[in-house]
Amino acid sequence: MERPAWAPRSIDISVPSVSRMYDFYLGGSHNFEVDREAARRAMEFMPGLPKIMQANRAFMRRAVRYAADEGITQFLDIGSGIPTFGNVHEVAQAARPGARVVYVDHDPVAVAHSQAVLEGNDDAAILAADLRKPQEILHSPEVERLIDLNQPVALLLVAILHFVEDEDDPYGAVAELREALAPGSLLVLSHASYEGIPLPPERAGGAVDVYEDIRNPLIMRSREEIARFFEGYDMVEPGLVAMPRWRPDTAPEDEDPYAFSGFAGVGRTA
Numbered sequence: 001m002e003r004p005a006w007a008p009r010s011i012d013i014s015v016p017s018v019s020r021m022y023d024f025y026l027g028g029s030h031n032f033e034v035d036r037e038a039a040r041r042a043m044e045f046m047p048g049l050p051k052i053m054q055a056n057r058a059f060m061r062r063a064v065r066y067a068a069d070e071g072i073t074q075f076l077d078i079g080s081g082i083p084t085f086g087n088v089h090e091v092a093q094a095a096r097p098g099a100r101v102v103y104v105d106h107d108p109v110a111v112a113h114s115q116a117v118l119e120g121n122d123d124a125a126i127l128a129a130d131l132r133k134p135q136e137i138l139h140s141p142e143v144e145r146l147i148d149l150n151q152p153v154a155l156l157l158v159a160i161l162h163f164v165e166d167e168d169d170p171y172g173a174v175a176e177l178r179e180a181l182a183p184g185s186l187l188v189l190s191h192a193s194y195e196g197i198p199l200p201p202e203r204a205g206g207a208v209d210v211y212e213d214i215r216n217p218l219i220m221r222s223r224e225e226i227a228r229f230f231e232g233y234d235m236v237e238p239g240l241v242a243m244p245r246w247r248p249d250t251a252p253e254d255e256d257p258y259a260f261s262g263f264a265g266v267g268r269t270a
Contacts, residue, residue: 045206048258055259068095079160190264233267240265
């Protein structure tokens with residue numbers, strides 16, 4: 001198997017990665033045959049996976065613009081993945097020049113590629129760390145340099161919590177991050193769910209099994225379970241909804257039915 005020049009030597013390119021599969025769904029080029037193969041297997045069950053990823057990215061961009069309009073100039077994006085066109089720093093810095101962004105991911109390809117993309121951008125950085133260890137993120141040199149935790153921050157947890165199993169205490173990690181945020185901070189979150197998928201659960205379950213097989217279980221949570229992540233936040237209108245229904249730019253009726261899979265919302269700390 002040919003190792004592309006951009007692939008860090010330390011990574012095993014025979015094992016699929018969820019961030020590289022996501023990159024493939026979005027039409028990116030930072031993925032290997034093993035990632036494409038796993039993604040295509042998942043798409044045999046859920047052909048609309050790329051539509052779900054696109055709806056996620058579109059929600060993320062609208063939420064970042066909303067945060068910038070609300071006066072927020074600091075963004076912490078955990079589980080940021082491989083940077084693709086229209087990433088957080090591009091949207092935030094276009095809306096608010098000088099906005100500061102810290103990306104966090106534990107995939108070495110996502111980290112290496114982010115370093116290349118952010119070269120020369122003093123207001124953005126990438127940190128190799130894991131959502132399950134919030135203190136390592138909060139006390140990292142990158143966060144300490146760019147983020148003032150005494151001022152409001154937009155915390156992005158977009159399409160990441162469904163890769164954290166209950167035994168790893170995702171609710172505890174999200175609460176720990178919330179504790180560190182100043183009043184007026186925002187939580188921007190999206191999460192996979194069987195609710196809204198235009199398929200019977202057992203068929204969608206086939207795609208979930210693919211992630212199980214590559215040792216990256218995809219945890220489908222109910223709307224109620226997802227809402228629990230917002231404990232301690234006041235929901236911003238329209239609340240926790242399907243991604244295309246969160247402050248849409250275009251009529252949700254025009255969206256692909258798959259775009260309504262899962263939930264998205266924004267909460268504000270009091």
